[in-house]
Amino acid sequence: xxxxxxxxxxxxxxxxxxxxxxxxxxxxxxxxxxxxxxxxxxxxxxxxxxxxxxxxxxxxxxxxxxxxxxxxxxxxxxxxxxxxxxxxxxxxxxxxxxxxxxxxxxxxxxxxxxxxxxxxxxxxxxxxxxxxxxxxxxxxxxxxxxxxxxxxxxxxxxxxxxxxxxxxxxxxxxxxxxxxxxxxxxxxxxxxxxxxxxxxxxxxxxxxxxxxxxxxxxxxxxxxxxxxxxxxxxxxxxxxxxxxxxxxxxxxxxxxxxxxxxxxxxxxxxxxxxxxxxxxxxxxxxxxxxxxxxxxxxxxxxxxxxxxxxxxxxxxxxxxxxx
Amino acid sequence: xxxxxxxxxxxxxxxxxxxxxxxxxxxxxxxxxxxxxxxxxxxxxxxxxxxxxxxxxxxxxxxxxxxxxxxxxxxxxxxxxxxxxxxxxxxxxxxxxxxxxxxxxxxxxxxxxxxxxxxxxxxxxxxxxxxxxxxxxxxxxxxxxxxxxxxxxxxxxxxxxxxxxxxxxxxxxxxxxxxxxxxxxxxxxxxxxxxxxxxxxxxxxxxxxxxxxxxxxxxxxxxxxxxxxxxxxxxxxxxxxxxxxxxxxxxxxxxxxxxxxxxxxxxxxxxxxxxxxxxxxxxxxxxxxxxxxxxxxxxxxxxxxxxxxxxxxxxxxxxxxxx
Numbered sequence: 138x139x140x141x142x143x144x145x146x147x148x149x150x151x152x153x154x155x156x157x158x159x160x161x162x163x164x165x166x167x168x169x170x171x172x173x174x175x176x177x178x179x180x181x182x183x184x185x186x187x188x189x190x191x192x193x194x195x196x197x198x199x200x201x202x203x204x205x206x207x208x209x210x211x212x213x214x215x216x217x218x219x220x221x222x223x224x225x226x227x228x229x230x231x232x233x234x235x236x237x238x239x240x241x242x243x244x245x246x247x248x249x250x251x252x253x254x255x256x257x258x259x260x261x262x263x264x265x266x267x268x269x270x271x272x273x274x275x276x277x278x279x280x281x282x283x284x285x286x287x288x289x290x291x292x293x294x295x296x297x298x299x300x301x302x303x304x305x306x307x308x309x310x311x312x313x314x315x316x317x318x319x320x321x322x323x324x325x326x327x328x329x330x331x332x333x334x335x336x337x338x339x340x341x342x343x344x345x346x347x348x349x350x351x352x353x354x355x356x357x358x359x360x361x362x363x364x365x366x367x368x369x370x371x372x373x374x375x376x377x378x379x380x381x382x383x384x385x386x387x388x389x390x391x392x393x394x395x396x397x398x399x400x401x402x403x404x405x406x407x408x409x410x411x412x413x414x415x416x417x418x419x420x421x422x423x424x425x426x427x428x429x430x431x432x433x434x435x436x437x438x439x440x441x442x443x444x445x446x447x448x449x450x451x452x453x454x455x456x457x458x459x460x
Numbered sequence: 461x462x463x464x465x466x467x468x469x470x471x472x473x474x475x476x477x478x479x480x481x482x483x484x485x486x487x488x489x490x491x492x493x494x495x496x497x498x499x500x501x502x503x504x505x506x507x508x509x510x511x512x513x514x515x516x517x518x519x520x521x522x523x524x525x526x527x528x529x530x531x532x533x534x535x536x537x538x539x540x541x542x543x544x545x546x547x548x549x550x551x552x553x554x555x556x557x558x559x560x561x562x563x564x565x566x567x568x569x570x571x572x573x574x575x576x577x578x579x580x581x582x583x584x585x586x587x588x589x590x591x592x593x594x595x596x597x598x599x600x601x602x603x604x605x606x607x608x609x610x611x612x613x614x615x616x617x618x619x620x621x622x623x624x625x626x627x628x629x630x631x632x633x634x635x636x637x638x639x640x641x642x643x644x645x646x647x648x649x650x651x652x653x654x655x656x657x658x659x660x661x662x663x664x665x666x667x668x669x670x671x672x673x674x675x676x677x678x679x680x681x682x683x684x685x686x687x688x689x690x691x692x693x694x695x696x697x698x699x700x701x702x703x704x705x706x707x708x709x710x711x712x713x714x715x716x717x718x719x720x721x722x723x724x725x726x727x728x729x730x731x732x733x734x735x736x737x738x739x740x741x742x743x744x745x746x747x748x749x750x751x752x753x754x755x756x757x758x759x760x761x762x763x764x765x766x767x768x769x770x771x772x773x774x775x776x777x778x779x780x781x782x783x
Contacts (some may be wrong), residue, residue, distance in 0.1 A: 165606040216569060220562040239543040239609060242565055246539060247571060247602040254595045257588065265584050268591070272577045279570040283488040286562060 139454065141447045145186050148196055149179040152204045158251075168232045169251070172211050181314040182207040185296075186366045188318020188332055188452065191444045199321050202267065204256030206314050209271075212248035213278055215241060220286065249275075259321055266320050268334075273315030281306025288372055293378040296377050300341060308340025315448075331434040338431035338453055342424045346456065348373040349420050352408055355459060364404030370395055374423070375416050376407075382414045428456055462777065464770045468509050471519055472502040475527045481574075490565040491555045493575070500689045503778075504637040505530040510774065511641020511655055514767045522644050525590065526580030535571035535600055538564060543609065549628050558627050569711075572598075582644055589643050591782050593656075597636035604629025609712075611695055619700050623664060631663025654757040661754035662775055665747045669779065671696040675731055678782060684744075687727030693718055697746070698739050705737045751779055 158166045178415040181204035189199035197423075217223075218231040219241050225231060233241035259267050284302040288294050315438045316333035324332070352375060366373050383391050391410050394403050411417065431452060435445055476496045481489045504527035512522035538548075541554040542555050542564050548554060556564035582590050607625040611617045639656035647655070674689040675698060706714050714733050717726050734740065753776060758768055 161608040162603055162610060165603060220563060238561075240606075242539055242542060243602055243606055243609075244570070246569075247599065249569070250602065251599045253576060253591070254599075257591050257595070261584070261588050264587060264591075265580065268576070268580050272573055272580070275573045277579075279566055279573065280485055280488060283485040283563075283566055286566075287485060287487060311464055369719060396585065439646055445469075 139188075139450055142183055142451060144453075145183045145196065146179045148186070148200065149182045149207060152200050153207065156204065156208075156251075159183075165239055165247055166237065168215075169248055170238055171235070172215055172232060172244075172248070173208070173451045175227045177207075180205055181210050182263060183451070184311060184336060184448075185235060185318040186207075187447050188315035189321045190436070191332070191440055191448065192319055192322020192324045192328075194318070199318060201258035202321065204315075204318055205236050205252045205258075205271075206310070206317070208255060209252035209275065210310060211244050213282070214239045215245040215248065217282060217310050219245075219280070228246065233345070256317075263320050263323065265391040265411045267317050270313055270316050270320065273307050277305045277309045281309075281371055287436050293376060295371050296374065296381060299372060299374060299377050303344040304341055304416065306338060307344050308337045311340035311343070312336035328395060328438050329441075331437050334386055334447070335431045335434040336451075338434065339455065342427035342431065343455055345420055345424045345427070346458070349417065349424070350459070352411065364408070365403075367404050368399065374420055375411055378419050379411055379414055379416050381417075382416075387450055389411060411428045424456070428452070461519050461737035462773055464510075465506055465774060466775075468506045468756055469510070470501045471523065472505045472526060472530060475523050479527065479574075481636040486559070487563055488570055491538075491563055492591050493553060494569055495549075495567075495571070496531070497723075498550045500530075500534070500550065504533050504633060506774070507659060507771075508641040512644045514761070514763055514771065515642060515645025515647045516720055517641075517645045518621045520765075522641060524581035524607050525576045525640055525644065526583075526637075528594075529633070529640070531571050531578060532575035532598065533633060535568050535575060536605070538568040538571065540605060543605070549621065564700075569681065569778065579640075584641050586646065590640050591638055592620055593639050593643065597632050598630060600628045600632045604632075609721055617695050617700060618739070619697065619704060622695065622700050624724065626667040627660060627669055630667050631660045634663035634666070635659035651677075651761050654760050658754045658757040660772070661750045661757065662778065665750035666778055667753065668697050668747045668750070669781070670679060671698050672747070673745075673782070675734065676740060687724075687731070690727050690730045691722065699736055701742050702730075702734055702737055702739050705739075705742075706733065710737060747779070751775070 147218055156173070160166065185203040186196050186199050190196065190336040202419060214226065215232055218226055219233045219238055224229050224234055230246060231241070236244075239292050253268075253271075256271050257264060257268060281302055281304070284298075285306055288299070288302060313336070315336040316329050319329040319332045326457055348366065350374070365371075366376070372378070379387075379391060387410055391407070394407050394410075397403060399406075432449075435452075437450060438445065461665075469780050476564075479496070482493055483489065490691040506528050509519050509522050512621055513519065520627060536551065538555055540558045541549055542561055545555055546554050554564070555567060559567075576591075576594075579594050580587060580591060604625055604627070607621075608629055611621070611625060635656040636659070638659040642652040642655045644721075671689065674696070675687060677686055689699070693699070714730070717730050717733075720726060722729075755772075758771060761768065
């Protein structure tokens with residue numbers, strides 16, 4: 138990570154530690170403290186700080202809403218973990234495992250309230266616009282999570298449906314973080330929109346890269362089992378594209394493997410089919426298109442180039458990651 | 461119900477019907493439509509409308525935040541029902557039963573976002589104060605629900621702890637509804653506080669009456685089984701007061717029945733102990749004290765008497781209810 142990122146990550150970590158949540162009821166606030174302490178890349182609040190900075194707002198002035206975005210993001214992770222029955226989050230026991238599902242529901246709700254309280258700590262002149270964008274984004278994140286759950290039991294999902302789902306579930310919160318930053322900096326409506334679109338395009342690209350790394354990543358660098366999505370028949374961009382392209386033998390073979398539980402043999406076979414169909418190239422092409430579109434939105438913002446360099450560097454770094 | 465109440469209830473019902481929630485994802489929005497359609501007394505939004513009206517604001521101008529309070533209240537009911545594993549709400553299947561717990565969590569989250577969007581539809585001059593009070597209240601409602609859950613497994617709960625729990629879980633939302641109404645009406649800080657305190661005192665009194673009606677209510681009018689709290693060993697104001705007052709034979713007898721599962725015999729025996737200890741009188745005394753304090757706060761607001769008559773009538777009606 139570059140210095141500009143790590144500096145801002147530290148600001149967020151310090152801010153989260155000094156939130157001064159009440160000690161009681163312990164069963165409500167201890168899970169929140171725990172959730173906020175187990176780390177994460179803090180990418181969303183860093184984007185918010187950088188978005189504000191581009192329009193001349195110092196980090197301290199944008200710190201409260203930046204913390205708000207991070208608390209909101211962790212609320213969604215907390216509730217998602219209940220729905221996914223996930224035992225671990227960042228290598229640590231999830232709240233519903235360590236405490237209980239009931240406590241996870243309620244401390245999640247409380248985190249959402251806390252995120253709103255932090256988000257509204259902006260100048261009152263921009264509060265209506267900031268809160269509107271925040272709530273619109275929150276609504277879309279809920280829709281994205283519902284679509285993700287719906288897709289698991291749907292026999293067919295189109296690539297467009299999938300792209301729309303990851304846009305809602307993941308990308309709009311990156312766009313929203315940048316948009317809130319721009320609003321705090323009194324940016325024009327056009328510039329807010331450009332920065333928002335930069336974030337959304339980058340967010341979708343980021344998620345596609347996740348899909349790619351699951352199959353083509355270096356197991357050690359990626360930090361999870363390569364092929365996990367294949368084993369789970371997860372409807373990723375790669376699988377959905379393969380299903381759309383495959384015919385003849387490839388189609389029969391792919392459906393054969395999808396119908397089977399399996400281990401390494403399944404991962405190797407499905408990866409082989411992906412290779413024959415040129416799926417990696419298609420996914421990278423889509424990612425590049427999104428990245429280019431993101432950059433066009435950043436370019437369109439009429440501030441000096443040096444004000445954009447932090448976000449440009451961050452975007453490039455995100456696209457070149459191996460984990 | 462008086463005409464002033466039923467008129468405003470109809471406004472709320474119409475408002476809820478015309479919220480225009482999206483049709484898709486159906487698994488997200490259908491549960492919300494269902495939850496908002498199964499009725500309820502709409503007491504909180506009626507209080508908000510009346511609070512605003514006291515300071516000269518017409519019902520239409522306060523309708524959006526009034527709907528916001530009702531959507532928020534229904535969000536808390538939805539999540540509480542998951543935690544309580546309640547099969548029914550107002551005689552209808554609960555969302556986690558009719559759909560699934562995951563869908564209930566997520567559509568609850570979405571209702572919370574929706575409530576925020578409605579709540580912020582107030583003049584921007586009062587928005588910071590309105591949102592502050594709303595989020596503070598929301599936080600306290602979460603704390604109250606957690607304390608309620610904690611109390612179920614605690615061997616001893618004091619009467620003060622109990623009163624604090626019902627204040628947070630139930631009463632602050634009545635106070636908050638009125639407070640938001642007053643804020644929309646540009647009331648002074650003192651008047652907002654008085655109307656808030658009127659609501660909180662009334663809310664605690666209302667909950668105590670619930671405890672009383674469970675034991676001393678007319679089964680037909682009350683609409684639920686009389687003695688349900690006794691059968692469930694629920695830590696109500698009546699039981700906690702009895703535990704504090706009982707000694708000698710009464711104490712031995714009460715603890716004997718608490719250790720037993722039972723039916724009508726348990727209800728009759730415990731009610732008998734309550735009668736010997738004069739628990740009903742103590743509960744009524746506490747209720748009267750709270751009601752009087754509520755009225756003092758209403759009296760202290762310097763607006764013409766006729767502007768207070770709706771709330772005065774409503775409070776009286778709430779205190780004389782038999783269900």
